[in-house]
Amino acid sequence: MNKTWNNKAWFLVMPVLLLVAFSAIIPLMTVVNYSVQDTFGNNQFFWAGTDWFTDVLHSDRFWDALIRNLIFSFVILAIEVPLGILIALNMPKRGIGVPVCLVLMALPLLIPWNVVGTIWQVFGRVDIGLLGHYLRILGIDYNYTQDPVDAWVTVIVMDVWHWTSLVVLLCYAGLASIPDAYYQAAKIDGASGWSVFRYIQLPKMKRVLLIAVLLRFMDSFMIYTEPFVVTGGGPGNSTTFLSIDLVKMAVGQFDLGPAAAMSIIYFLIILLLSWVFYTVMTSQDAKS
Amino acid sequence: MARITLDHIRHSYGPKPTEAKDYALKEVHHEWEDGGAYALLGPSGCGKTTLLNIISGLLTPSEGKILFDGTDVTNLPTEKRNIAQVFQFPVIYDTMTVYDNLAFPLRNRKLPEADVDRRVNEILSMIDLSDWAKRKAQGLTADQKQKISLGRGLVRSDVNAILFDEPLTVIDPHMKWVLRSQLKRLHRRSGFTMVYVTHDQTEALTFADKVVVMYEGEIVQIGTPVELFERPRHTFVGYFIGSPGMNIMPAALEGSAVVVGNQQIALPKRPAVACEARLELGIRPEFVQLARDGMPIAISKVEDVGRQKIVRASFEGHPLAAVVPEDTEIPADPRVTFDADALNLYANSWRVETGA
Numbered sequence: 001m002n003k004t005w006n007n008k009a010w011f012l013v014m015p016v017l018l019l020v021a022f023s024a025i026i027p028l029m030t031v032v033n034y035s036v037q038d039t040f041g042n043n044q045f046f047w048a049g050t051d052w053f054t055d056v057l058h059s060d061r062f063w064d065a066l067i068r069n070l071i072f073s074f075v076i077l078a079i080e081v082p083l084g085i086l087i088a089l090n091m092p093k094r095g096i097g098v099p100v101c102l103v104l105m106a107l108p109l110l111i112p113w114n115v116v117g118t119i120w121q122v123f124g125r126v127d128i129g130l131l132g133h134y135l136r137i138l139g140i141d142y143n144y145t146q147d148p149v150d151a152w153v154t155v156i157v158m159d160v161w162h163w164t165s166l167v168v169l170l171c172y173a174g175l176a177s178i179p180d181a182y183y184q185a186a187k188i189d190g191a192s193g194w195s196v197f198r199y200i201q202l203p204k205m206k207r208v209l210l211i212a213v214l215l216r217f218m219d220s221f222m223i224y225t226e227p228f229v230v231t232g233g234g235p236g237n238s239t240t241f242l243s244i245d246l247v248k249m250a251v252g253q254f255d256l257g258p259a260a261a262m263s264i265i266y267f268l269i270i271l272l273l274s275w276v277f278y279t280v281m282t283s284q285d286a287k288s
Numbered sequence: 289m290a291r292i293t294l295d296h297i298r299h300s301y302g303p304k305p306t307e308a309k310d311y312a313l314k315e316v317h318h319e320w321e322d323g324g325a326y327a328l329l330g331p332s333g334c335g336k337t338t339l340l341n342i343i344s345g346l347l348t349p350s351e352g353k354i355l356f357d358g359t360d361v362t363n364l365p366t367e368k369r370n371i372a373q374v375f376q377f378p379v380i381y382d383t384m385t386v387y388d389n390l391a392f393p394l395r396n397r398k399l400p401e402a403d404v405d406r407r408v409n410e411i412l413s414m415i416d417l418s419d420w421a422k423r424k425a426q427g428l429t430a431d432q433k434q435k436i437s438l439g440r441g442l443v444r445s446d447v448n449a450i451l452f453d454e455p456l457t458v459i460d461p462h463m464k465w466v467l468r469s470q471l472k473r474l475h476r477r478s479g480f481t482m483v484y485v486t487h488d489q490t491e492a493l494t495f496a497d498k499v500v501v502m503y504e505g506e507i508v509q510i511g512t513p514v515e516l517f518e519r520p521r522h523t524f525v526g527y528f529i530g531s532p533g534m535n536i537m538p539a540a541l542e543g544s545a546v547v548v549g550n551q552q553i554a555l556p557k558r559p560a561v562a563c564e565a566r567l568e569l570g571i572r573p574e575f576v577q578l579a580r581d582g583m584p585i586a587i588s589k590v591e592d593v594g595r596q597k598i599v600r601a602s603f604e605g606h607p608l609a610a611v612v613p614e615d616t617e618i619p620a621d622p623r624v625t626f627d628a629d630a631l632n633l634y635a636n637s638w639r640v641e642t643g644a
Contacts, residue, residue: 184346185379187366189440190396199381199392 034260052261062262064237065245066269072241073220076159080216081209083160084167089201091172102172105165113162117229120158124230144231148238155227155239162226163216170212174205210281217277221270242266290356290448290481291322292343297352299338305350313338313349314505320498322357323479325472327496329486331528335505336485337453343483344451345369356448373451374441377458378433380425387412387421390439397444411439414470430458438467442474449481456491468495489529501525517572518630523637526570532598535576536634537606539569546633549604551583553626555633559642565635573598575630576610582623590618 035052037045056062091101108116124144126132135142144154178200186196224243227233233240233248240248246266250259298305299313308314313335320326328336341347342354345366353362361369372393381389390411394404412418415435420428425436434455441450452471456464472495475482486492492499493513501509501516501524508522509515520526526534540547544558546569553569561567578599585608589600592614599610603624610624633640 179377179379181375181377181379184344184366184373185375185437185440187346188344188371188373189393190367191392192396195392195396199383203382 031260031263034256035264038257048257052257053265055258056262056265061237061245062265065240065242068239069221069223069241072156072223073217075156076163076220077213077216079156079160080164080167081213084164084212085171085205085209087164087168088171088175088205089197091168093176102169105168105172108162108165109169111162113225114229116158116162117226120154120161120226121230124154146235148235151231151235151239154230158226158230159220159223163219167209167212167216170208171205174208175201178204210278213281214274214277218270218274221273291358292320292449292481292483293353293355293358294318294320294339294343295353295355297339297342297349297354299335299342299347299349299351311350312505313342316352316507318500318507318510320481320483323481325475325482325484325495325497327484327486327492327499328502329489329492329499329528330502331487334502336487336502338505339502340373340451340453340483340485343449344371344373346373370446370448371451372441372444372447372449374438374453374455376454378430378437380428380433380436382424382426384425385422386417386425386428386436389425389436390443393440393444407443407445411443414442414474415439415467431460431463434458435467445478447480449483452482452484454486455484456486464491471495489531493529501528503528519639520570520632521639523568523570523634526572526632530572530574532573532609532611534570534572534632535603535606535608536568536570537603537608539567539633541567546631548606551604553631554628555631555642556628557642559633559640561633561635561640566637568634568637570632570634570639571626571630573609573611575627576608577625577627578610578612578616578618579623579625580619580621582625585622585624587618587622 036048036050038048039045087105091105092098111119123129124132124142126136126143132142132144141147142150144151182200183196186200191199222243223241224247227239227241228244228247231239233244242262243266246259246262249255249262294316297313297316298311300311302310305311316339328339330336338347342349345361345364345368348362353360355361356369381392384392387408390408391404394407399407408421409418412421415438417432417435417439420432425433428436438455441452441455456467459467468491471482471484474480484492484495486495493516497512498510499513499516500507501522503522503524509520509525511519511521516525516529520529520534523534523536526536537548541559541561542552544556545552545554546567547553548569583603585601585603587599587601591598591600594614596614597612597616599612599618599622601608601610601622601624608624631642633642
């Protein structure tokens with residue numbers, strides 16, 4: 001078959017190209033621009049080559065934040081995914097309970113991120129916060145502004161509260177797509193509850209779970225607002241994740257060069273990890 | 289293997305049934321023999337699947353009891369009833385291999401692995417999937433998947449009954465014949481009680497020893513294929529079984545003769561019917577003889593269906609179909625006679641004895 005070449009066709013993709021250029025490519029290129037130059041204001045730029053990249057990659061500060069971020073993502077995935085599945089499995093399948101549960105589940109997702117942070121910031125305060133105050137009364141020495149462990153626990157519980165719903169809703173959608181005949185057949189085959197989960201529910205949830213894990217991983221790896229509002233990255237640097245560190249560097253210290261270099265490294269890490277996740281999880285599909 | 293007793297069973301999906309129309313399944317009171325092959329035949333929505341699910345225990349009937357070999361199982365859950373069921377659409381365990389799919393019901397019941405292997409291989413060769421045993425079940429065609437579902441139903445050797453809910457809907461026509469005859473053979477060999485739901489009369493008549501015809505939530509007739517053909521107990525059976533279905537015409541009684549329009553048709557003896565009953569005469573197209581003398585008809589269409597012709601005509605203003613051999617001449621002034629043995633008289637849709 002002969003292909004018809006018509007260069008006017010390019011005009012048809014122009015609007016999209018322009019949109020993507022202005023919203024993504026040009027901003028990204030300015031970051032690249034900053035990352036290879038040094039500037040002292042007055043629009044004076046000096047070529048810096050790969051110096052900033054070397055700096056960032058050799059700084060403990062960057063690696064510490066990266067490791068904290070990886071631990072954080074791992075912990076919240078390890079909690080939110082099983083918890084989300086468990087809740088989805090126990091949600092009602094029909095009747096008035098369905099809309100009630102769905103709305104309750106969707107509520108945390110509808111709250112703006114900085115409000116979530118504020119809620120937990122107040123909630124955990126030892127002087128006026130319900131949680132902080134009553135934990136004190138129970139004899140638990142809780143103070144997220146001074147104890148790094150308490151700060152971590154608070155940030156993780158907050159994220160679980162905020163985002164488990166997403167996993168629940170996605171899993172619930174997956175479960176809802178299973179025809180009744182599957183459960184009936186399983187009953188007739190004498191399958192145990194675990195077998196039903198392992199051989200019917202889990203395989204049907206696999207696709208949505210993949211999306212849930214990917215979304216939660218990317219989001220948690222880029223987390224900024226909530227811990228920033230609650231702990232501001234402290235105490236010390238104990239809850240300073242990559243994005244918090246990046247903002248400190250760029251806006252706080254005005255180190256535009258290193259910050260730009262760090263952004264690019266950060267971006268590449270997310271891209272790489274997401275790709276690895278996706279490939280690993282979809283390759284099992286391809287095998288069968 | 290078990291005798292299945294349906295003791296005054298009624299079922300309604302609504303919470304508080306008051307009148308007959310609230311019931312998806314009107315009263316069913318029958319006993320099905322151990323080792324019989326029954327087909328539940330009827331149009332969509334007539335309660336076939338409801339009845340099947342009551343037998344398998346997926347539904348608990350609103351009223352009545354169900355007994356296996358005299359033991360009440362009404363409140364036993366499905367898994368305790370020891371029953372196999374095959375559904376309309378394939379149910380397979382995607383992540384397992386074909387072999388594991390078939391072994392699943394056996395392993396769940398903790399059968400020794402040697403027995404599992406023997407049974408599974410037997411079924412694999414029966415459904416012709418031996419070469420696929422080690423494959424994941426996911427990538428198979430709908431046909432093959434349904435064969436696995438079927439195989440899972442057949443793999444257990446100790447079941448009380450095997451229930452089929454329109455299992456061949458998704459299977460290719462030529463494969464249907466093969467599978468159906470395999471099922472039939474398996475039935476003869478194993479002696480399982482089998483209940484087969486279908487809306488396809490060919491399927492029902494070829495599979496079953498006894499066909500249970502259902503209509504609007506009621507069992508209208510249980511009989512052998514011959515009985516259903518020759519002596520339909522209800523006009524619905526006459527109409528539903530056979531192609532084309534039975535000719536049914538409004539009629540009246542005069543002495544021992546049936547009157548349709550201006551024509552009188554003699555019956556062997558006067559049937560006992562209440563005088564206010566709505567009467568209908570039924571005659572199968574196969575028993576309508578086209579001849580030079582007899583009762584006049586007006587032919588509207590002749591369909592040639594291969595080895596025979598279907599004559600569509602009007603008899604005393606009522607549509608009448610006749611099946612005649614292919615080489616029959618259609619006379620210019622067509623007339624018909626009805627075989628006296630094949631006349632059926634219906635009062636309020638139910639057959640009355642005419643001595644024919």
